């Protein structure tokens with residue numbers, strides 16, 4: 001069984017209010033080409049189809065047209081599309097029935113009384129256990145192993161077994177995810193790879209945007225990463241993953257297929273930060289005809305000049321690049337070493353300590369007034385959550 005594994009398309013994502021339809025279309029066309037060339041038996045899109053639960057009509061049309069084009073590129077192929085934490089699970093299921101006519105299976109949510117709905121058999125080829133994003137509070141206990149056991153019972157021909165999930169597996173590399181809150185908020189908790197059960201031949205993951213094998217997953221547990229960067233910090237090549245499985249209990253053969261970014265996200269300078277004067281120079285030296293998004297990293301003594309943003313806009317006016325944002329770093333504030341934190345570590349932090357660190361990063365003094373204000377806000381919030 002040959003599998004194309006992708007996730008986190010985030011269709012409809014805008015970058016600093018710039019419309020990204022063009023690049024998203026280019027990515028979708030590339031998907032169609034890869035499917036035509038590779039002729040996979042199974043196409044897996046493991047969550048975060050859209051960037052928001054309420055995508056516009058135009059974005060939904062773009063996606064549904066792309067699905068039909070991908071199907072047409074290899075009509076024998078089965079497609080399995082699960083919802084991610086950015087998607088609306090219920091909306092994801094609306095067209096479940098008509099999509100089946102094109103061998104497209106949409107899985108938006110888990111019904112604990114009908115978990116066998118998550119098992120898709122591809123006749124003579126293999127099994128897919130399609131688990132969408134599930135808020136940890138609603139995740140049925142032992143769901144993964146129960147599903148794997150159900151498949152094991154049916155699988156008398158020793159066909160390959162693939163499972164999907166949209167979640168964080170602990171110990172993976174968060175590169176590209178700027179805010180730790182991406183994991184802690186929205187109910188995304190991290191799972192140990194052992195909690196995902198045993199009995200699958202390949203575990204196709206979505207949620208983390210950097211393509212990678214999961215540590216401890218014996219080279220059969222993998223995030224495909226985003227095919228198109230969603231943030232400036234995703235400054236690595238983007239790809240989809242091709243997997244070949246011969247039979248149950250055999251090692252998968254895995255390779256990446258690079259997806260070129262149509263309009264790259266560029267940070268100037270590429271490392272560190274420079275003065276505002278130097279940053280302006282870098283921006284004006286940026287080639288006129290290169291389509292890119294630009295972020296500037298600027299070192300300041302106190303604050304950026306008020307007109308800095310307008311100045312940068314003016315410099316890029318006659319260029320094809322799109323100026324997005326200026327990130328500042330204060331010269332005199334001691335630069336704390338960036339610290340990698342696990343979700344557990346982050347959760348054990350007191351909110352006030354996180355706020356204090358944030359203030360420190362911004363160069364704001366966290367005085368008694370701030371302290372009090374923060375405490376009051378926390379009290380209001382905790383009262384609200386009790387209602």
Ligand SMILES: [Mn+2]
Pocket residue numbers: 008010048084086207208209
């Ligand atoms: Mn995502």
